[in-house]
Amino acid sequence: MTTATISDETRLRDEICRIGASIFNRGLTFGSTGNISARLPSGEMLMTPTNASLGDLDPARLSRFTAEGVHVGGDAPTKEAFLHRCMYCERPKAGAVVHLHSTYSVAVSILADVDPSDVLPPLTAYYIMRVGSLPLVPYYPPGDESLAIAVGEQAKAHSAVLLANHGPVVSGATLREAQYATEELEETAKLHLLLDGHKTRPLTPEQVEALRRR
Template identity: 80%
Template sequence: MTTILSEQTKLRDEIVSVGASLFNRGLTFGSTGNISARLSNGELLMTPTNVSLGTLDPGRLSRFTAEGVHVDGDKPTKEAFLHRCMYCEQAQANAVVHLHSTHSVAVSILADVNPQDVLPPLTAYYVMRVGALPLVPYYPPGDEALALAVSEKARTHHAVLLANHGPVVAGKTLHEAQYAVEELEETAKLFLLLHGRTIRPLTAEQAAALKRI
């Protein structure tokens, strides 16, 4: 019990730190975005509803049982189901970050992207941290159909982009998920800066070699 409580305290502080970092650098704004992380006993800690990631209180994070029942902390985010979808399909995941980051959302609105893999392999780190990025069709927030659509894509991808909404990224650790969603946002920014120009992305062979690494 002492070990779990110590682990929980550390993880609560990490979530608050990551939230502040994302908010202070403009990757999230207002009360948008949410973060979750999984404890070794299967319980989940998640950022609450209607709270800025820049002003999180570690003692008020929502806590769920391994079965997904909210047991204490503030009222959970209404997007909690997005996190559960990722954990159910990505067995190695121990953290999920969902943002409404500007450049990623902008790309999700473009009509001419490939829905199977939205962004080209522009950099090595994007390929290694994100890989293929499928587009989940638009559904209203809270729509049960969105959960089904995310689950389908999450079976084979640890990162997805919700149309007209934003990215959802899972990682083995909280920092892994954070770095991946940040890499996604920066690649989306590059993509928009280069839009309409002839580009030279990594070749299929180069990308495949990186994925093997």
């Protein structure tokens, strides 16, 4: 392993821990919920381990996986590691994945009257630019193989998915992009719930299409 490679990995380990602390300290996750991963240039993955608080991560103890998804180092991996692998398999340009049990996003995932093909309305330009559209993956128990298959199917066309009664899984080209998209999704879910019962003026289909072309 070259010095440059070691430096890249060290920086990525530190960045995962900084972003985890930021997410935790702002109440976007709690306890030992949520997990973050990032992909090294070699295709290997670093991931927050099982039973770890995102607010108190140790860079040296992050789980390490081969490009094929085999755990080879660090603490025992989260049981939700397969969610990250599903996103990477279908989105080869993804460099990071964030999965949270964030309150407003989970609340929306429990609503009975959402459109499963696109859960949230286009309320803001930044939601469209960072998230795009958000399909709802049906509920499966944590760790169920059927959940992996369902996430993989949606990941072919979407950078973010919402797991019913569970939470969002969001990929990005970089760790920062995945973080910002996850936070934009959570704020849009909050807006959606705050506006319930009020007349709204979402972006028009023409405005949405213009943003997507950009």
